[in-house]
Every structure is written in C-alpha cells, then in structure tokens.
Amino acid sequence: MPATMPTLTLRGPGDVALIDKPVPEPGPGEVLLAVEATTICGTDLRIISGEKTSGVRPGATLGHEVAGRIAALGEGVGESAGGAELKVGRQATVSIVVSCGCCRACLSDREQLCSRLELVGYSIDGGLAPYLLVPARAVARGNVIASPDELPANRLALSEPLSCVLNGHHGHGGVNPGETVVVIGGGPIGLLHTELGLACGAARVILCDKHESRREVARGLGAVGVGPDELAGTVEELTGGWGADVVVVAIGRTELAETSLDLAAPGGRVSWFAGFPKGSQSQLTPNTVHYQELTVSGGSNARRADVHTAVRMLAGGVIDETPIVTHTFGLSQWREAIDAVRSHLGIKIAIDPTR
Ligand SMILES: [Zn+2]
Ligand SMILES: [Zn+2]
Numbered sequence: 576m577p578a579t580m581p582t583l584t585l586r587g588p589g590d591v592a593l594i595d596k597p598v599p600e601p602g603p604g605e606v607l608l609a610v611e612a613t614t615i616c617g618t619d620l621r622i623i624s625g626e627k628t629s630g631v632r633p634g635a636t637l638g639h640e641v642a643g644r645i646a647a648l649g650e651g652v653g654e655s656a657g658g659a660e661l662k663v664g665r666q667a668t669v670s671i672v673v674s675c676g677c678c679r680a681c682l683s684d685r686e687q688l689c690s691r692l693e694l695v696g697y698s699i700d701g702g703l704a705p706y707l708l709v710p711a712r713a714v715a716r717g718n719v720i721a722s723p724d725e726l727p728a729n730r731l732a733l734s735e736p737l738s739c740v741l742n743g744h745h746g747h748g749g750v751n752p753g754e755t756v757v758v759i760g761g762g763p764i765g766l767l768h769t770e771l772g773l774a775c776g777a778a779r780v781i782l783c784d785k786h787e788s789r790r791e792v793a794r795g796l797g798a799v800g801v802g803p804d805e806l807a808g809t810v811e812e813l814t815g816g817w818g819a820d821v822v823v824v825a826i827g828r829t830e831l832a833e834t835s836l837d838l839a840a841p842g843g844r845v846s847w848f849a850g851f852p853k854g855s856q857s858q859l860t861p862n863t864v865h866y867q868e869l870t871v872s873g874g875s876n877a878r879r880a881d882v883h884t885a886v887r888m889l890a891g892g893v894i895d896e897t898p899i900v901t902h903t904f905g906l907s908q909w910r911e912a913i914d915a916v917r918s919h920l921g922i923k924i925a926i927d928p929t930r
Contacts, residue, residue, distance in 0.1 A: 581593045581907070581928075582594055583638065585632075600647070603651050604715060606652055607648075608719070611644060611666075614925045618639075619916075630694060635701065639694065641695075641732060666721065669713070669718055670720055673716065674691070686879070705906075718879060726890055728927070729900040733899065734889055743848045748872075750771070750772045754776075756780045759783045759823065759835065761792065761793055768848070769793055771894070779799055780799070781798065821845075823848050832851070833860065840867075842869070843869055899923050901920075
C-alpha cells in the first residue's frame, strides 16, 4: 500500500483540488475500503461550485456514491454480530448517513433526519480517493454494507442514489401494480424512479424531460418519454382523464410544485423529491390538494435499511445501471468528469480512482 494518495478535496467554498493525503490506517473499530468507483451527483457539483456549503467540511474528501472493497479491518471489527460479513476482499458500499442512534429522529426510523447527522463525502472523508476510511462509530452502526455478490463497481455505486429514491418511494407510499406514474426529470434520479416504478408493476411510467436523448433512454427502459409540452395531454389521454396515481418531481424547478399537483389523480400521491433552489417560494392552489385528497411528500437522503434494499435490488439485477452510468473517468481527469456532468454529456459519470 502506498503511503499517500491523491484525494479530491474541498479546500473552501468553490475551491476543490487534488491533494495528497496519507493513506489511512484503520484504527480500532474502523474499516478501510479500497474504492473501485464513485459516481458524481448534482450535489457534488453544487459543493464544487460553492453553491452548497452547509454540512460540508473544508478539508474533506468529496464523493458519496461509493463502491469499494474491504482493504483492511481495524482491531475488533468482525467480532460483533453486525460485523460478521466484513471480511477483507469483500465488495462493499457505505451508507453515508452517520447518525447518533438516540435522537428523536433516529428513534422514529428517520435517521436521515438525525439532529447530529454527519455525512460521508461531506464532513467525513468520502470516496473520491483510492481509499476511504469508515470511522468506528459508523462501522458500529452497520454503515459498511457488504454486497451479496460480485457486482460491476458502477452498479454498486448506484446503491446511494437508489437508496434515496427508495426513501422517497416509502415517503409517497410506493407504487402499486397497475398504477400510472409520472416522473418529471430524466436525469439519473428520474431514471431510477422510472426503473423502480416499472419493477413495482406500474402500468406505465411517463417520463418528462426536455432532452430527446433522455426521453430515448427512458423509452429504452420501458417508459413513455415525453417533452414538457406534451406531458399534461399524454397523462390525460393515457389515463382516460383520471390523472397519475403517483407524480415524482425529480428536477428542482419551483413551478413544478404546482404542475405536479395538477397532474395527480384523485387520491394521488405527489413526491417533491428534488431539492428546490435555496429560498425558493411557490404559489400553489391549496384546494387541489384539499378537493383531490392528494398526499404530498418529500424525500432527501436515506436510511441504512434503504441502502441494504438498494444493494439487494442491484445484486438481483432489478435495476440496470448500464443506461444510467454512461461514462467513467480516472481521478486525475476529475475536471473533465465534472464538465461532463455539467454539460449533460451522458447521464451519470463515474470516477474510477484506481486509474
Ligand atoms: Zn448524491
Ligand atoms: Zn440521531
């Protein structure tokens, strides 16, 4: 093992660079993962541009969608029941939500809203580096999650975004067989909602995106791909005027708050899954919710249980990563990788820190 490693580190708001740090040695209770792939998400872009600063520690290594392999175990790991699966050489991912376990949110099955929450890739060093050290308190909480089978690293890395999608899915009550789902936004998150909805037996998923290339990807997954101008008409036509049972907003545009309510069927569920711009406000027609008896839910982040579910779904081949993770770059090419995300080249970009 080399003594130092390059890490994509946040030096200050909007200031990111490849910085050498020592390769960590796992102390008691800690786990060292060798990173095989880390995919980049919109939040990384907002951190890198300086738009997002809360919860991000200057000096932290970025990267929170991580597929790795256990490289070394600190003393005592594996002796507890929860650590039995942790063996050197095993593929694993990390649930990035490091929660306290005893606040009111943690005790009510919402650890992702923990009042003492810390996130890997935000305040704890993340996966845009060849190695990631999982702190003992996270290992003890079961945040290192081994994969049941050998998976392509780019697939296992999707366990983080998929876990968030699963959390949003629980929030809106899930998709029942035969229902119509509308997904607004054809980025990686929208496409994961699409795959999940179809896996749950939705009669149809209608995905709306302004880019034909993304509508085409959605059609390849079995969805109906439409542009913004055709959305309302298509929902009306395909549901006989009833509306969509589930509407997922997977793009953070404020006006979609109202649009999503209008698309929902009586008794429908609306998920505002995407984060909206900071401070944004919206004018809504509250009677749409009242008379149509709609349920509106949010979703941000995920529980460890959602990561477990995500890993099982990815291992079982329920979710196909190949249309979603379209490009892989080496860590030294991080600027190109970020530009590729910004310019919408492909859908999702992975970084392989071993090259
Ligand atoms: Zn993310
Ligand atoms: Zn807590």
